[in-house]
Amino acid sequence: MIRSLSLAALLVLPALTRAADEAKTDEQFVMMASSGGMFEVQSSEMALKQSSSDAVKKFAKHMVEDHTKANKELMDLASKKKFRVAERMMKPHADMATRLASAKGDNFDAAYIKMQVDAHEETVKLFEDQAKNGKDSDLKAWAEKTLPTLKDHLKMARDMAKSGKDR
Secondary structure, eight states: OHHHHHHHHHHHHHHHHHHHHHHHHHHHHHHHHHHHHHHHHHHHHHHHHHOOOHHHHHHHHHHHHHHHHHHHHHHHHHHHHTOOOOSSOOHHHHHHHHHHHHOOHHHHHHHHHHHHHHHHHHHHHHHHHHHHHOSSHHHHHHHHHHHHHHHHHHHHHHHHHHHTTTO
16 A cells, blocks of 8 residues: 555656746746836836937837736736736846936937837747647737737837837
8 A cells, every 4th residue: 555655656746847837937927927027117117208319218108008908818828827927027137127217318319229129029929838738728928919919019120110109
């Protein structure tokens, strides 16, 4: 009887370990995505106040609207699934926000657009990975649904950077 229980424990332990690793991966996605979402809204709100460019302000308004909506969707899904969300921006996002806050004038606009390109490149990779490798089917589906918008944001930011409309 004891031998049977020990054998059963040995068979169950790897499955529990795998489940914990998978949950950790999904939770890491939620933490990173929620931190990135906060950065998008905060940096874009800064741009609305500090930018001297109508094109940058128009882009920033679009970012605030889209990312506020996505942030709410993620918060609702995370709450339902019992995943923790970032309570404040993680260090890389907080560092970018701090650097952006110190920029002024044309330097602000150029820094904001560069950060938008960089942040959206990383976010697209994060969401592609979740859509492909995520374990939670609802998180995976949400990442897949959100990806086209993020790719559109990346294209818009890259186009602004190339055209110099950040000035």
